[in-house]
Amino acid sequence: MTGNQMEALIGMLVTFGLLVLMVLPSVIGIVHDKRVDRQLRRAQEDRSEGKEAREPQKSSSRSTVPSTATWYAEGRRSKKLVNS
Template identity: 80%
Template sequence: MTGNQIEALIGMLVTFGLLVLMVLPSVIGIVRDRRIDRQIREAQEGGGTGKETQKSSSRSTVPSTATWYAEGRRSKKLVSS
């Protein structure tokens, strides 16, 4: 191979590599969307394995500190006005 042929080969490989890097995020997004769509469709049909079903907890939920703080701030505003 001559120097020009090697240079052309390297140029083509770099161009192909850049093309792959630009297309890869789109392909990953499409595959992810299709997987999510399939999961939604399975959930709507009621089919699926036990690991996808959500288990309810017997423990009561406690609001987070941020929720508690926001509720307190709202009530103070209502009282003061």
């Protein structure tokens, strides 16, 4: 191998190395996103299977009345709106 051939080989290897360094983060990101998508899909499937197995929730026949704290907070909110 002559000096020119050796220099060309080193140049090609450096160029290839830089290309790999520039592409590697994108490839890692794509692989990570695919893994997260698979996990989300699996969790969604598990959740939908769980809903089918559960009995429907029974609703109460009593009407719901806001608590004292809710009434107090409503009054405070309306006063702030009027004052400003």
